[in-house]
Amino acid sequence: MSEDKLQADFFKWVWNTYPQLRRLIWAVPNGGYRNKQEAIKLKATGTIAGVWDLHLFYKNQFYIIETKVDKNKLSDKQIEWRNLMIEQGAKAFVYYTLEEGQNIINQILKT
Numbered sequence: 001m002s003e004d005k006l007q008a009d010f011f012k013w014v015w016n017t018y019p020q021l022r023r024l025i026w027a028v029p030n031g032g033y034r035n036k037q038e039a040i041k042l043k044a045t046g047t048i049a050g051v052w053d054l055h056l057f058y059k060n061q062f063y064i065i066e067t068k069v070d071k072n073k074l075s076d077k078q079i080e081w082r083n084l085m086i087e088q089g090a091k092a093f094v095y096y097t098l099e100e101g102q103n104i105i106n107q108i109l110k111t
Contacts, residue, residue: 050077
């Protein structure tokens with residue numbers, strides 16, 4: 001399964017299972033192929049390497065959630081960005097399966 005497919009399945013599950021989280025969770029399109037002009041435009045308008053896939057703001061807490069599959073690991077830029085976010089009070093989660101993602105959301109909702 002690709003990261004895109006897993007993230008789509010996860011987002012759909014959150015959207016359909018927890019309507020109260022709709023529009024409180026969102027994706028950041030920061031990967032994939034870009035031609036040179038598009039890359040220049042994205043950088044100029046604020047795209048930053050390493051920003052995680054999904055963001056959730058819930059009950060005055062900011063969560064960052066990264067989707068990975070198989071043996072994929074966080075890049076150095078993703079680790080650097082995660083650490084910056086944690087320093088500012090964010091909570092960070094990485095999931096590799098839909099079930100892991102579901103457990104993260106269920107854990108967040110219990111707080």
